[in-house]
Amino acid sequence: MSVRVRRVYEPPQSEDGVRVLIDRLWPRGLAKDEARVDEWPKGLTPSAELRRWYHAGExxxxxxxxxxxxxxxxxxAAELLDRVRGLAAKGPVTLVTASKNLEQGHASVLARLLRSES
Known part of the structure; x- marks a missing residue:
C-alpha cells in the first residue's frame, strides 16, 4: 500500500495516484484545476476544538x-478512513494538505493509520 504526504501547493506528479485533500478549508490562492484533487473527505480533518488546542501549544x-x-x-470519520484505505489498496494515494509541518500534524497521523492497516 503506497500512501504519501505532500503539500497541496507542490505540482502534482504522475506517481501521486489518487490525490486526497485532507484539510477542512480549500487552500488559499490555489485554483481547483491546479490542485488536481480527486477526493476531499472533510470529515477526516481534526475537529475545530482539537485543532485550536494543538495550535495554541497546549x-x-x-x-x-x-x-x-x-x-x-x-x-x-471511520467510514471515510475506510474509503481512503480502499483507494490505497487499489493503488497509490497521496494525502495533500496546505500545512507546512507534515511530520507533526494530522497528515502524519492519517498516513500512519493508513499504512498500518495494509
Missing amino acids: GSYEEFARRYEAELAEPE
Whole structure:
C-alpha cells in the first residue's frame, strides 16, 4: 500500500495516484484545476476544538495524535478512513494538505493509520 504526504501547493506528479485533500478549508490562492484533487473527505480533518488546542501549544504532538485517532474512530470519520484505505489498496494515494509541518500534524497521523492497516 503506497500512501504519501505532500503539500497541496507542490505540482502534482504522475506517481501521486489518487490525490486526497485532507484539510477542512480549500487552500488559499490555489485554483481547483491546479490542485488536481480527486477526493476531499472533510470529515477526516481534526475537529475545530482539537485543532485550536494543538495550535495554541497546549499539548504535545503525541497527545494530539491520541485525541485525533479517537476522533477518527467515530462512525463518520471511520467510514471515510475506510474509503481512503480502499483507494490505497487499489493503488497509490497521496494525502495533500496546505500545512507546512507534515511530520507533526494530522497528515502524519492519517498516513500512519493508513499504512498500518495494509
